[in-house]
Amino acid sequence: MLLRVDHASDTPLFEQVAASVRTGAATGRIRPGDRLPSARDVAASLDVNLHTVLRAYQDLRDEGLVTMRRGRGAVLTEAASHLEQIHREVLDLVERARALGLSAHTLASFVKEIADDR
Template identity: 65%
Template structure:
């Protein structure tokens, strides 16, 4: 698992960490039952505060994508499976949006509105 951070991004570091892990789940580089690296190890490797990584892990837990247990770390849940199933569709949608000249923010807004049932 390779966590990517963009120092130029306006997104909070914990959001970037969570997004990177979600991308690994969607691309099936992480699968249900896999353990995420210890938050302390990730923080050290990225040069960020431990609590930043823990917040990212908690966000993923709140989404149901990982289960966290004291002493056992964070483990990917079965709820991550649909992400991998949607990956090809998302890649195709993003490619079409680029061809049409839509910005990533516009595409994200459209997807969010649609997902919210608007």
């Protein structure tokens, strides 16, 4: 199955769904132009509310990773084609920070601060 979710996890369901899609795109399981499974299908197969899935999809749209139109579904954009490369760079940076005694949480707060400023 493409998308997975852990109901016992402390990270929000919609965030897990979004993360699944990003990972799927970063590993090439989903490609630009591909349509994501419909929100209702995902909701049914993950035993999650429709709204929760749509919330995840909308976040991905806000990031520019998918386009959405009713009747047509959610489609992966060209921007997603570089996810793999960027994801690798993020891993490298986390590793480098770690070597300097800095946690991923510190990095996360830096990135978040930059992200929120726009």
